[in-house]
Amino acid sequence: MAVGIIAYGTYVPRYRIRASEYVKALGSFAARGISEKTVPDFDEDTITMAREAARGLDLSGVLSLALATTVPPYDQKVLAGTLAEMLGLGPRIFATEHTSSDRCGTEALLASSRGLDGRGLVLVAGAPRGGVREETEHGAGAGAVALVIGEEDVFCEIEGWSAYVEEALGVDFRPAGADRRHDLGLGTYSRELMFHCVRQAVSDLMTKLGTEPGHYAFAVLPGGDGRTPAALGKGLGFEAERVRNPVATLGDLGPATVFFGLAEALAQARPGDRILLASYGAGSGSDAISLKVRSERGPVTSAVEDVEYLDFLSYLKMRRLL
Amino acid sequence: MGAHISVPMYQRTVPQRYRLVANACTQCGAISFPPKATCPQCSVGREFTPVELKGTGVVYTYTVIAGGGAPPEFTAQARSRGRYPVVMVALDEGPKVVGQLVDCDPEDIRIGMRVRAVMRRIYVEEEVIRYGFKFRPA
Amino acid sequence: MREVALVGAGQTKFGDFPQKGIKELFAEAYAEMLSSVDKGLDPRVIDAAYVGTLGSGGFQLGQVAPLLTGHVGLTGIPSVRVENACASGGFAVFQAVLAVASGVHDVVLAAGVEKMRDLSGEKSRYWLGVSGDTEYERLAGMTFAGIYAMIAARYMEEYSVDRKYLSMVAVKNHANGVRNPKAQMRKAVALEKAMGAPDVAYPLNLYDCSPTSDGAAAVLVVAAERAHEFTDRPVYVLGFGAGSDYLAVHDRETITSFKASVEAAGRAYEMAGLGPEDVDLAEVHDCFTIAELIAYEDLGFAPRGGAPRLLEEGVTELGGQKPVNASGGLKAKGHPLGATGVSQVAEVFLQLRGQAGDRQVRDPKVGLTHNVGGSGGTATVFLLGRD
Numbered sequence: 001m002a003v004g005i006i007a008y009g010t011y012v013p014r015y016r017i018r019a020s021e022y023v024k025a026l027g028s029f030a031a032r033g034i035s036e037k038t039v040p041d042f043d044e045d046t047i048t049m050a051r052e053a054a055r056g057l058d059l060s061g062v063l064s065l066a067l068a069t070t071v072p073p074y075d076q077k078v079l080a081g082t083l084a085e086m087l088g089l090g091p092r093i094f095a096t097e098h099t100s101s102d103r104c105g106t107e108a109l110l111a112s113s114r115g116l117d118g119r120g121l122v123l124v125a126g127a128p129r130g131g132v133r134e135e136t137e138h139g140a141g142a143g144a145v146a147l148v149i150g151e152e153d154v155f156c157e158i159e160g161w162s163a164y165v166e167e168a169l170g171v172d173f174r175p176a177g178a179d180r181r182h183d184l185g186l187g188t189y190s191r192e193l194m195f196h197c198v199r200q201a202v203s204d205l206m207t208k209l210g211t212e213p214g215h216y217a218f219a220v221l222p223g224g225d226g227r228t229p230a231a232l233g234k235g236l237g238f239e240a241e242r243v244r245n246p247v248a249t250l251g252d253l254g255p256a257t258v259f260f261g262l263a264e265a266l267a268q269a270r271p272g273d274r275i276l277l278a279s280y281g282a283g284s285g286s287d288a289i290s291l292k293v294r295s296e297r298g299p300v301t302s303a304v305e306d307v308e309y310l311d312f313l314s315y316l317k318m319r320r321l322l
Numbered sequence: 323m324g325a326h327i328s329v330p331m332y333q334r335t336v337p338q339r340y341r342l343v344a345n346a347c348t349q350c351g352a353i354s355f356p357p358k359a360t361c362p363q364c365s366v367g368r369e370f371t372p373v374e375l376k377g378t379g380v381v382y383t384y385t386v387i388a389g390g391g392a393p394p395e396f397t398a399q400a401r402s403r404g405r406y407p408v409v410m411v412a413l414d415e416g417p418k419v420v421g422q423l424v425d426c427d428p429e430d431i432r433i434g435m436r437v438r439a440v441m442r443r444i445y446v447e448e449e450v451i452r453y454g455f456k457f458r459p460a
Numbered sequence: 461m462r463e464v465a466l467v468g469a470g471q472t473k474f475g476d477f478p479q480k481g482i483k484e485l486f487a488e489a490y491a492e493m494l495s496s497v498d499k500g501l502d503p504r505v506i507d508a509a510y511v512g513t514l515g516s517g518g519f520q521l522g523q524v525a526p527l528l529t530g531h532v533g534l535t536g537i538p539s540v541r542v543e544n545a546c547a548s549g550g551f552a553v554f555q556a557v558l559a560v561a562s563g564v565h566d567v568v569l570a571a572g573v574e575k576m577r578d579l580s581g582e583k584s585r586y587w588l589g590v591s592g593d594t595e596y597e598r599l600a601g602m603t604f605a606g607i608y609a610m611i612a613a614r615y616m617e618e619y620s621v622d623r624k625y626l627s628m629v630a631v632k633n634h635a636n637g638v639r640n641p642k643a644q645m646r647k648a649v650a651l652e653k654a655m656g657a658p659d660v661a662y663p664l665n666l667y668d669c670s671p672t673s674d675g676a677a678a679v680l681v682v683a684a685e686r687a688h689e690f691t692d693r694p695v696y697v698l699g700f701g702a703g704s705d706y707l708a709v710h711d712r713e714t715i716t717s718f719k720a721s722v723e724a725a726g727r728a729y730e731m732a733g734l735g736p737e738d739v740d741l742a743e744v745h746d747c748f749t750i751a752e753l754i755a756y757e758d759l760g761f762a763p764r765g766g767a768p769r770l771l772e773e774g775v776t777e778l779g780g781q782k783p784v785n786a787s788g789g790l791k792a793k794g795h796p797l798g799a800t801g802v803s804q805v806a807e808v809f810l811q812l813r814g815q816a817g818d819r820q821v822r823d824p825k826v827g828l829t830h831n832v833g834g835s836g837g838t839a840t841v842f843l844l845g846r847d
Contacts, residue, residue, distance in 0.1 A: 385613060
């Protein structure tokens with residue numbers, strides 16, 4: 001039986017900041033296509049957000065836990081133990097922790113789905129960081145997605161997947177011990193490598209499955225900004241209105257970005273719809289996953305009703321950039 | 323200067339901090355939280371079964387701590403966020419607990435409003451992150 | 461159980477004294493106590509000493525009592541530190557009274573001392589946060605002000621009380637402080653200013669909170685049957701009591717009344733065969749203004765929710781029927797934690813002997829002191845009288 005998604009939930013913090021606040025304070029806002037983004041509270045981190053994304057999910061029968069984040073609160077410590085305790089799972093669970101790039105979310109999903117015993121919980125949490133004067137910081141938001149996967153009671157099945165991994169130097173990396181990503185400013189070089197990587201993964205997948213862009217009701221493509229997913233989609237032959245990119249109002253959520261895109265697609269999908277989900281991790285790697293929706297199922301979210309907008313100074317203090 | 327709650331001491335209370343695990347008295351059934359050696363209700367029960375509380379309740383009372391009034395563990399938080407609210411919550415199962423209130427403008431707090439527990443970083447001491455429950459409007 | 465009397469009392473000024481540490485402050489209070497004994501005192505008759513202090517000067521966690529008694533030339537006698545946070549002083553007196561009442565000792569020194577002003581802001585806030593429930597109250601981000609603020613918010617909600625009544629306590633006690641040469645704060649404050657001060661922990665503002673203070677106080681507790689050796693005007697301990705409650709305020713049944721105080725007062729009244737109506741003046745524990753309102757009720761001066769009325773009617777003003785905190789209270793006199801409980805007894809001692817100068821209450825016969833530890837974990841009440 002194919003492994004698929006049984007239930008899912010999302011979490012975003014209450015706080016937001018608009019691009020216009022950056023413009024007022026710094027004169028410009030470098031993350032194109034993002035009009036506002038999410039801001040984690042001072043006392044939130046990828047672990048607390050991952051936990052909150054799973055709030056309300058039925059975790060009975062969960063025997064494995066996969067955590068994916070590029071911003072773990074410790075460089076070295078078993079974080080699965082913390083989450084298992086918070087969620088009341090385990091201790092007898094198989095736990096994996098995935099990091100290293102924004103591809104870690106799909107990696108966690110695919111790795112969990114292979115040899116799955118019982119149900120699995122996949123938590124993908126992002127809170128990218130950059131220095132306040134760096135462009136990588138401008139679009140950086142925060143949020144987490146939780147997926148319960150298994151073989152029974154699946155509403156969205158993983159039909160197939162394809163992966164592509166190659167060496168790519170100096171593209172959006174974070175040196176050891178650094179708390180900020182390092183951008184060498186090699187725009188064209190980085191773009192070409194990314195497009196190549198994602199195109200390969202996606203086209204390999206479609207060849208393998210015998211599908212075409214027209215078979216997909218939704219395409220969730222990576223980029224972390226407002227333009228790249230659309231450009232990737234166009235290059236791959238997907239119609240513009242089928243591409244799902246949540247960054248416009250959430251910001252760049254690291255590995256969780258494409259999962260928010262997936263959540264958006266799942267909420268709109270009808271039985272029989274296909275969803276293409278592709279990730280990209282700089283350095284580089286891409287996973288392309290083909291999903292088939294069997295029935296409609298909305299998220300079990302901890303939806304935040306009212307949001308609060310911050311001014312730039314409050315934002316800097318809350319994100320510990322001051 | 324921290325409160326000198328040692329790491330082993332905090333570790334012992336992880337079930338309470340992470341999942342509000344309370345005691346149900348095997349003698350009289352009363353729920354107590356945080357756990358004590360003797361049941362506060364019947365005064366004789368000393369055996370308990372653990373029960374995980376839902377984390378939902380109402381605000382019994384509250385305060386809003388101004389930055390200068392924060393204990394040292396919360397200096398960084400106070401400097402970042404300014405004043406912060408603390409609530410005493412009458413949990414649905416009976417016990418009352420205290421915790422910070424998040425995701426709420428202090429002006430909007432009302433005694434009697436419903437809240438629910440969420441997981442947050444409480445503080446960091448000895449570079450160990452102490453996670454635990456706080457509350458947000460339900 | 462024997463009758464117990466007080467024959468001497470002394471205290472330092474309360475305030476900020478960088479030049480004086482706990483030894484100097486203790487010695488000063490002790491010296492004043494000695495000189496207050498009408499017929500003089502040979503210190504060699506002192507049988508035992510109880511010293512109340514929370515912080516022990518910040519440096520002498522172990523055996524601070526013999527450090528201090530040795531400093532003033534008392535050695536050989538049992539010398540013990542007593543600690544119950546802000547009620548340390550009250551409990552030092554309590555232990556001394558028990559020791560004398562039991563018949564084991566005849567002449568006992570009860571003293572209290574605290575040094576708070578030489579700490580950095582952070583250290584100071586550390587010490588202010590260690591006497592509530594550390595695990596939950598403190599780690600919820602509260603120091604005492606926060607805990608009392610919660611109590612105030614609940615009290616105001618339960619009894620529909622306007623916050624101006626909190627400020628009225630501040631106004632009254634500051635006015636009294638002007639008349640007390642030992643007080644830390646000696647400036648009157650107008651109601652509008654007290655109400656408009658910046659928040660420390662909503663709803664408590666700067667003028668709702670007693671200051672941090674350095675200071676010491678000492679009293680001499682003797683067997684009543686021997687009081688005449690020291691003075692012709694002894695003050696008698698008519699009754700005494702102490703109590704406790706769960707340390708964490710959230711563990712308590714109600715938070716708008718202190719069970720510890722109610723217990724302590726009940727026992728004291730019963731022992732003395734007196735009631736609240738018999739009390740002519742009281743020194744109560746106004747660490748925060750709300751605490752004085754609740755004290756009126758816990759001590760039976762007013763029914764539950766009735767404290768604001770007492771203030772409205774001026775009953776507890778210096779010239780009123782039942783002056784409370786003629787000394788200025790903790791609010792204006794100051795609150796060196798370990799010294800306060802002893803200082804309250806010293807104040808009533810002076811008042812009953814007509815030695816309270818500008819703040820003398822007219823012809824009091826029975827005085828009450830009320831000392832609370834932290835947010836109500838412990839409390840002591842003494843009822844004092846005279847011939």
